[in-house]
Structure formats: structure tokens, C-alpha cells
Amino acid sequence: MAFSAAARQFYQSEIETIREAGLFKEERTIHSPQAADIEVEFPAGSGVRKAINMCANNYLGLSSHPEVIAAAHAGLDSRGYGMSSVRFICGTQDIHRELEERLTEFLGTEDTLLFPSCMDANAGVFEAILNDQDVMIADRLVHASIVDGMRLCKAMTDTFKHSDMGHLEEKLQEHQDKRFRLIITDGVFSMDGDLAKIDEIVALAEKYDAMVFSDESHSTGFIGKTGRGVHEHCGVFGKMDIITTTLGKALGGASGGCVSGKREFIEMCRQRARPYLFSNTVAPVIVAGALKVMEIVMSSTERRDKLEWNANYWRKMMIEIGLDIKAGESPIVPVMFYNAKLAQDFARDLFAEGVYAVGFFFPVVPKGAARIRTQLSAAHDQRHLDIAGEAFRKVGTKYGILGKGKKEIIEMYGV
Template sequence: MPEMIWMEEELRALASEARERTLRDTDAVPGRPGYVRRGGRILLNLSSNDYLGLSQHPAIAEAIREALAAGCGAGSGASRLVTGSRTPYRELEEALAAWQRSGAALVFANGYMANCGVISALVGRGDVVFSDRLNHASIVDGIALSRAEHARYRHNDMAHLRRLLDKHKQARRKLIVTDAVFSMDGDAAPLRELVQLKREYGAMLMVDEAHSGGVFGPRGEGLCHALGVQADVDVHIGTFSKAFGLYGAYVSGSPTLIRWLTNKARPFIYSTALPPALAAGLLRSLMLVQTEGAHMRKRLAESSARFRADLREAGFAVGEGDSPIVPVIVGDNAAALRFSEALEAEGIAAVAIRPPTVPDGTARLRFSLSAAHTGEELADAAARIRDIGRRLGVLTG
């Protein structure tokens, strides 16, 4: 089709800059959540967000089977506001609200829809959203959909945020939005300082715990609870696709907030509900996060600290933080791709992250660890990463 030629031209430009993405079949390895199968080979998986290794937990699979056998159905058949609101959702939301010690909770199809739906329901024209420059794309897109003014502050720069709040202090509504743990850098937001600014300027505060839920907090509630600031967070977002090992997302907050979102969050209103059996599996996963998750979180924290230290000692430019996300900055797109390919040849799955996901000139290997990995596996992986880095010239020392 001649009218589509522009696509081919743009794709060629992406390929020339080592920025084109392609899909590759990658299968689970039954009984080994820390590994994947690709091209007939089993690889150590250092790119997954399965932080607690729950994606293959037998109790979760059994809960889903039980729900299906009980006749709850493979699909909901409609939006929850039509005929699709089933008992498993209510039970899950009640358990989420109790876990978060909030008044209520609401389940969304995924984190992208949750962020887009919540932000566009809370603010609009005449309002201002103050957003960290490294926030997830779903937050950026939610702000665009809301039609509110987007005031981006430099990453974790509270002085810059204060200046922006001063500039827009007369705005009708002010919403501060941040990731708790940043997905491509692995560092944490200064939540205590954000709470202080929120109070001072009369703003709402929304925190996305996608990469910290299940990982931090006494019962895996997230970084807000770990720091004791949860009561000052107006909107708490979390996902089930990472530490929970499944799919979906939730919002927790006051009963008034949840009533408002039920009536105003378009991705919730106009989407068919998650499969009811999945909701039953999510409820089981939530119980595991709170019970079995304690020793998993301890092991994950220790493994992450050791792995980060090993790579830093080898001479890599490793991002700061204490999360299981350990980025190694390479810089050049093509060099990051070569590094990823060399790692796969050595039995390690580690994806090269390139612009626009990260800023230009900061292409990286984003290593993402799991409690399913043993200390020995990670020590061996760190040694292989070091050797390959030297061979490719990423390490020169």
C-alpha cells in the first residue's frame, strides 16, 4: 500500500539507530521460575519482574482451578458496571483494602489502565500534574489524556518540584505523581519529602508501587508502608504483574476516592472485567505475599545487594538503590544490544533497554532479580557479565 510507505521508512530509521524492537518467543520452564526457554535453550532469566518467584506457585494455580471448577467462568462477559461484577472481585478488593489499611480498593485490568484512568479522573483542564521526569510511560500518557498541564520536575529533585509548585500554586487542583521505585533505574522516590510538599501546597499525592509492592513493607504493602507515610498518600497504585506473579492492577484509598473512580475512570467503566478465576488466583497470591513473602523479601534484598556490589566492584556503572532492579549503563544502543546477545550466548537472558524507554545516550542492561534465584546462580552470572563486559570493551579496567 503506497500510503503506508512512511512506516517502512520510519522502521528503517529505527533499525539504523539500533532502536527497532521485535518479538521473540520466550517460554516458561515448569518448576523453574528463575529461568526461561528460548530457541531451544534454557536461560537464567535476569529480565523478569517476577520478584518473589510466585508466577509458578502451585497454590495460585490451584486457586484458579478451584474457581473454574466452581463455575465462576473463564470470562466475566461484561464491564463490572454492566453484568460483570462477580464475587471474586469483591473478595479481592476487601482483602486489598485490609492489607493496605485503606478504606477501599478497586481492581483494574492492568497498571497502564489504572494510571491512565486514575489521573484522567482526578484532574483536567485548569489543573496541574507534577510528575517526575523518570515516571513510567503509563503515567505520562495518563497526564496527556487528562488534558491537565504537565509540570515535569527533574528526577527526585525536590527543590525543582517546590519551584514548580510555587509557580502553579493558584491551580484549581494540584496532583503530585511518582513511581515509588523507578522501573529502569531501580532507585526510590523521596516519599517523605513528597509528603511534606503535598501538605504544604495542598496537593494530592499519587504513588505507583508497581515495582515496590510485594518487595518492601512488613507484609509486602510497598515502600509507602515501609517508610510509614501510607496515611498521607491519597492514591496508592499497585500491579499484580510483578511481585504477585499474575496480571492486573489495583487502586486503594478512601471510600470516596473509589466511588469517584467507579464513576469517572473510563478504563474501568468501559473495559470487560478480568477473568473471575484470575481474581481468585490474585486473592491467593495476596495471601502468599503476606505470609510466605517475608522470607522471600529477605532473600531478595540480600541477593540484590550482593549482585549490585559484585557488578560495581567489577567496574560497571551501576545505578543506585536497594531494589531488585540493577541497571548497568552502557550508553550506546548498538553496544547494549551486542552485550545482550553475548549474554544470551552464555546462558543469560538480559534485555537491552534503549530510547525512548530511557533517555538518549543511556542504553543499558536492566538486570531484574527474583527470590527464585540462588546466591550461587547470581554470583556465577555476575562473573559472566564481568567477563563479557571486558571482552566487549564495556569494561576497560
Template sequence: MFKEYLQKLQDQHLLRRLRTIASSTGPTVRLDGHTVILLSSNNYLGLATHPAVIEAAVEATRQYGAGSGASRLVCGTLTPHEELETALARFKGTDAALTFAAGYLANISAVPALIGKDGLILADRLCHASLIDGCRLSGATFRVYHHRDMNHLEQLLTRRLPGKPTLIVTDGIFSMDGDIAPMRDIALLAERYGAAVYVDDAHGTGILGETGRGTLEHCDVETRIPYHMGTLSKAIGSTGGYLAGSAEFVAYLVNTCRAFTYTTAPTPAAAAAATAALRVIRQEPERRARLWQNRHHLAQGLTSLGFRLAASESPILPVIVGDPDRAMSLAHTLLTLGVYAPAIRPPTVPASTSRIRFTITADHTDEHIDQALAALAQAGRALNMI
């Protein structure tokens, strides 16, 4: 069974294999004995390798050990966890926050805790897989609206049964296209029709908004959206997920989220690293400014070369290729030219939209970007893509 399935994937150019990077995930990495420019990391602000973040993780490991020992409700809550949740609540401007071992766990646990089989979930078509899984696990009636299509969302809201509990679910920044959810319009519809809104801001946290608080700050709807979720593994440079909100909301999650109750707590190192990263975000706003400068540089270069870009508004810059085999060929050619950016293929993205999903960070230099664009020009011409 396994062999036949894998062969089928191979024949369709959809087989995935792991590749080992022998270095930290900086702007360049060591891969197969060579130093290459990395253009596929979500380490947007470069905080995974920031000296203060690393030192905080090392010190927490020395003081508290490598593991947390148990789930948070048994004996796994340690001082670094409490310090992180206090820092997150302050950062997000909420009463409280709760952390999880992974953003995926937060979504598949929190959504079912918020709505059950008597409710209705309306989710954007391009929501992250963890959100979709959480929606299905809830047992609620589940409907998908066209991507960022507020007319379709309103149609679904008007068709629901009167008084039916309703939760609108969306990403803040969509991870494969890089565009931003129309949060003001979503908030307006939610208020008009008496629905609640749950936002996964994994890719917006740390990079959007005047102070980096994320998509809700960027769209000026922080006080209008009750359920804020994000991750610690992207711009924050550590690992884990969180939800932020009122003290009652967080207490409710502690008592209802199965992935919180039955999962060992995040490591002390991960929690301390994330707390340190939040301090850096506050103290070094120039990192965010540099990220957006780099994003403009790369986006302008890709467009000038003639590549087909998705409608991105973020440091995620997908070049749409279409055919998975051609996407693999482009990724392979780029790697031979010193740029590592793997092909993204179905089922991660819809059929016929295979792509190279370029991501830029604050730590990339102008020289890195210019070298990458030169490689893209050479690869694109060699493969008749530009």
C-alpha cells in the same frame, strides 16, 4: 511508510522484536531450545509459579470460566473480583480497593478522573509512560520536575496560581533506574502547598516495607498519601492493576474511570491468583528476605566487576552502557553465555542511557547469580566494558 520507519529504527539500533519463551517465567526459562538464566522478570517474589497461586487460578477457571463476560458495571463483577478487592484493602490498610485489567489502564483512567483542565500536574521526569499518558489525557496544565529533585518541585509549587488544584505524580520505585521516590519530602511539600499526591507503586508493592505493603510503608507515609496505585503483575505474580483508598474515593472511581467502565473485567483466574498471592506474601515473609539477599549478592558482584550501575535501591539493577548498539552487543553476548537480559533503549530510557536492566527474584539461587556474574565478567571483558 512502515518499511521506511522500521529501517530507520534498525539503522539506529532501536528496532524491537518479540522473543518467545517456551516455559514459565521462573529463574530459568527455555529460549530458542536452550535453558538460560532469566534476569529481566518483574516476578520478584516468584509468585507467578507458586503452587498455591497456580491452583487458585485453575480452580477459579473451573468454577467461573475463562473470561468475565463483560465490564464490571454490566455483568462482569464476579466473586473473585470482590474477594480480591477486600484482600487488597486489608493488605494496604485502606477502606476499599478497585481493580483494573491492567496497571496502564488504571493510570490513564484515574489521573484524569482526579484532576481536569483547570488543574496543575507536577510529575517526576522519570515517571512511567502510563502516568505521563494519564497526565496528558487529563487536560490539566502539565509540568515535569527534575528526577527526585525536591528543590525543583518546590519551585514549581511556588510559581502556580493561588488556589489552583494541584496533583503531584510519582512512581514509588522507578522502573528503569530502580531508585525510590523521596516520599517523605514529597508528602511534606504537598502538605505545605495544599497539593494532593498520586503514587504508582507498581514495583514497590509486595517487596518494600516491613510487611511488603510498598513504598509508602517503607517511607512511613501511608496515612499522608491519599491515592495509592499498584499492579498485580509484578511481585504479586498475576495480572492487572488496582487503586486503594477511602470507600468514597473508590466509589468515585467506579463512576468516573473510563477504563473501568468500558473494559471487560479481569479474568476470574487472574483475580483469584492475586488473592492467593497476597496470602503467600503474608504467610511467607522469608521470600521477601531472600529477594533482598539476592539483590545484595548481584549488586555487589556487578560493582566488583566494575560495571556502571544506576543509583538503584531495589531489585532493579540497571547497568548503564550508553550507546544502544553496545547495549545490544552486551545482551547478545550474555545470551550466548546463558543469561537472558534484553537491552533497554530509547524511547524507554533517555538518549545515551541504553542499559541492561537486570532484575533479581527470590527464586534465584546463589548458583544462578554466580553463573550470571561469571557470564557478565566474560562478556564485559570481551566487549571492553570492564
């Protein structure tokens, strides 16, 4: 069927609507490896300029680590470029199982299954293990991939107010008639950077005969004393029923994700999770790199310790400068502007000062909660943070918001 003039006009109009709503996303082209110092071309066609990256998920600074790159090269030589197959036909190599075993040990679960991404893991896991006799009770701020996965599952969907344990308890009481109850949360909520109350969730799960699922994508490798995740931080390591996480952030940042948990759930995913069944195996080169990443994070806490120091230093600096940040314990530090245009203008001016950070606004975050999400990395040195902090101070002075709280900023700029 032809792509008619009417079809073209329709899609052009849709794209224009997105643009007019201020929701149009533009990609910035990076001309360097992922790192604390990057070379960015923005807008397209302009010159390439150096910038300090304050918005990568490269929490442990392993995305371009020489040992990881060397391991990936070796994996490319020894196991090839691609497998040209899904896992269950002829796509499982020894190193896939080896990586799954390392992840199982690291996360404190019974077994693990690799997926092409954590998006795919979240899209496939619920449908594979629950049916219409069951209920999924999710925190309202879980990641979009979890929402999509829940929509693909026949189990009843319910939600509780963000991190509100009283509301969760009400929901657990309400759904005692269901066969299985699954509580669903993020470990670290990516937009606010706050941690789930996993210990309280596990206690409620035990009280009301429920199971617990946590997406640890923004915590695996660095939250908790040895970086195992929020479950380690909250003292419930080994008590999780299902964890999903990614290799695409702290663990080297390439791609790939996994479902980890009770071995029966893993087997059900192997048999029934459609994104797993019908996607190519994770490329050998990525598996080889990720095995080196696991060796690094399991042999030393040096990188997560540095990240923790950087996050504390940055939070303290932002407060001293007089910017309004969301309190928290993670290396995600949202600087609040409330007004979407102000957040965008601020990010643009930061870039002019050599600092790369991105504004987020509705519908990614609630209306009137626009922000710049800064993310720390073990790749940052104090020098990077001092330079970036000065840029925030300079631009903050320009807009007259230093020392101002939510109410005053909204009075100045609206929402």
C-alpha cells in the same frame, strides 16, 4: 476501504525507519513457564536453549508458584473462564470485591478498584478525578502510562526534575492558585531502580495543600519491611491519597492492576474512568490466583526477604566484578554501558553464555545512558546469581570495561 498499495508502502517505510534507527523490538519466544530458569528461542527459528532469566518482573517468584497455580485452577472451576461483561453490567463477582478488600488492607488505603492493567489504571485515573481548575505536577521520569493518562486529563500539566524536592517546591508555590494540586511520582523508577522520596513529597504536600499519587508497580509486595511499598519504606504508610499498582509483576505476574486510595477517588473512578468502564472485568482465574498471592505475601515476609538478600548479593557481586552499576536499594540493578551498541552486543553475548538480559537505550532511557537492566527475583538461588555473575565477568573482560567508570567507557565506545 481497501488497504492500498500506497498504504502498504507507507507502513513498510515506517517500519524500516524504526529498524534503521535501531529501535526495532524483537520478541524472544519463551517455551517454558516464567521462572529463574527458562527456555528461550532466539532468534526466531533457532533452537530452544536454556537460560537464566535476569530481566523478569517476577520479583517474588510467584509467577509459576504451585499454590498460585492450584488456586487459579480452583477459581477456574468455581467461577468460570470469563464474565463476558464489564464490571458494572454483570461482571462483578464476590472474588473481585474480596481481592479489592485485600489490596486495600495491604496498601493501607480506604478502597481499591481493579483495572485490566496498571496501564489502564494510569490512563483513566487522572481524567476521572481532576479538571481544568487543577494541576498535575509529575516527576519527569514517571512511567509512560502516567504520561498518557495526564495527556487525557484536562488539568494543567507540569513537571519537576527527577526527585528534586527544591524544584517540586517551586512548582507547588507557583500553582497555589489552582483548586487542587496533585503530585505524581513512581514509587520505584523502573529504568534506574531508585526510590521516590515519598516522605519528603508527603511533607511538601502537607505544607502546600497538595495530594500525592504514586505508582507502586515496581515495589508492591517487596519494598518496605512487610513489602507494602515505598510508602512503608519511607514511613508514610497510610498517608497516600492515590496508589496505582499491578498484579502483573510481583503479585503473580499475570495481568490486572488497580487504583487504590481515598474512597471518593475510587468511587469517581468507578463512575468515570473510561478504561474501567469500557473494559471487560479481570478474568476470574486471575482474581483467584491473585487472592492466593495476597495470602502468601500477607502471611510471611520470607519471599521479600530472600529477594532483598539476592539484590544485595548481586549488587555487591557486580561491583566486585568491576561493572558500573546504578546505586540503589531495589531489585532493579542497571548495569551501565552508555553506548547503545555496546549494551546490545553485551546482551547478545550474555545470551550465548546462557544469561537472558536485555539492553535499553534511547528513547527508553536518555541518550548516552544505555544499559542492561538486571532484575532480581526470589526465584533466583545463589547458584543462579553466581553463574550469571561469571557470564557478566567473562563478557565484560571481552569488551575491556571491567573496573572502568562512565568517562572511560565513553572514551572507549562513545555514546
